[in-house]
Amino acid sequence: MVRIKICGITNVEDARAAASIGADAVGLVFYDKSPRAVNPVRAQEILAALPPFVTRVGLFVNAPAATVMATTQQCFLDVLQFHGEETPAFCRDFGRPYIKVLRVTAAVDLQPLVEAYHDAQGLLLDCASPGVWGGSGRSFDWWRLPELGKAWILAGGLDAENVADAIAIAQPYAVDVSSGVERSPGRKDHDKMARFMAQVRGT
Numbered sequence: 001m002v003r004i005k006i007c008g009i010t011n012v013e014d015a016r017a018a019a020s021i022g023a024d025a026v027g028l029v030f031y032d033k034s035p036r037a038v039n040p041v042r043a044q045e046i047l048a049a050l051p052p053f054v055t056r057v058g059l060f061v062n063a064p065a066a067t068v069m070a071t072t073q074q075c076f077l078d079v080l081q082f083h084g085e086e087t088p089a090f091c092r093d094f095g096r097p098y099i100k101v102l103r104v105t106a107a108v109d110l111q112p113l114v115e116a117y118h119d120a121q122g123l124l125l126d127c128a129s130p131g132v133w134g135g136s137g138r139s140f141d142w143w144r145l146p147e148l149g150k151a152w153i154l155a156g157g158l159d160a161e162n163v164a165d166a167i168a169i170a171q172p173y174a175v176d177v178s179s180g181v182e183r184s185p186g187r188k189d190h191d192k193m194a195r196f197m198a199q200v201r202g203t
């Protein structure tokens with residue numbers, strides 16, 4: 001079964017909708033420059049609305065260690081997801097499982113990165129877009145992926161129309177979607193979320 005993470009949740013209604021259609025995880029963006037940014041107080045309110053067994057993922061981009069630590073504790077995050085230039089030593093320093101985002105281009109050799117982040121709980125492969133750390137809505141070439149030898153999450157430009165093909169080609173452990181299920185940046189479209197879920201679950 002392919003797991004599903006809905007990313008860029010900014011409000012209680014969208015969090016509840018994601019949980020009610022069976023999302024395995026939700027992601028909250030702790031990055032001020034994002035249109036999907038939340039602060040820890042808002043995040044607490046959103047996360048408090050979730051039922052049990054939905055994994056709470058916090059996204060960071062080159063944040064100071066003190067900020068990551070404080071946010072993790074304040075919001076009871078289950079998993080940390082690092083989108084920037086965080087080193088392996090930095091990522092493992094918070095006493096939580098972490099996911100490292102690898103930005104895919106035709107030229108990048110993923111193998112050294114997979115080895116460097118060997119203790120990551122998972123790797124998230126996203127499209128490399130200049131000047132954008134995530135949530136670009138752009139896909140990379142799913143055909144070009146080597147065997148990574150660990151759980152990895154497919155992200156970047158997924159939506160209800162392409163996710164079934166993406167899974168068939170790339171065979172990820174999980175898929176991650178944000179802009180492909182939005183009606184505007186930071187606001188989810190609940191119908192798009194449900195259609196995305198149905199495509200992944202094959203129903």
Ligand SMILES: O=C(O)c1ccccc1NCC(=O)[C@H](O)[C@H](O)COP(=O)(O)O
Pocket residue numbers: 007008027029031034035036059060061083126133134135136137138155156157158176177178179180
């Ligand atoms: O969503 C953002 O604005 C964002 C900003 C900075 C770092 C990460 C961000 N989002 C990450 C994601 O939403 C996803 O993990 C991933 O990039 C897929 O996004 P999308 O292509 O929009 O489905």
